[in-house]
Amino acid sequence: MTDLTATTWVKSSYSNNGGNCVEVAPGLPGVTPVRDSKDPEGPALYFPADGFTAFLQKVKAGALGNA
Numbered sequence: 001m002t003d004l005t006a007t008t009w010v011k012s013s014y015s016n017n018g019g020n021c022v023e024v025a026p027g028l029p030g031v032t033p034v035r036d037s038k039d040p041e042g043p044a045l046y047f048p049a050d051g052f053t054a055f056l057q058k059v060k061a062g063a064l065g066n067a
Helices: 049-061
Strands: 022-024 031-036 044-048
Touching: 031 049, 044 049
Parallel strands: none
Antiparallel strands: 022 031, 031 044
């Protein structure tokens, strides 16, 4: 696991929905950590950086439908 104590977290641009949002820690080599912004001391999920980029591209293209 990567030490995330000094990591800069970035909130989702869709975070104006009542607090239900995620944060990511971009720029780490090979991995993109994701966490719940309401629980910053809680666990983070680690995704391979290329897989997370592919996921974001599909979201932006509308390929995953509406949730």
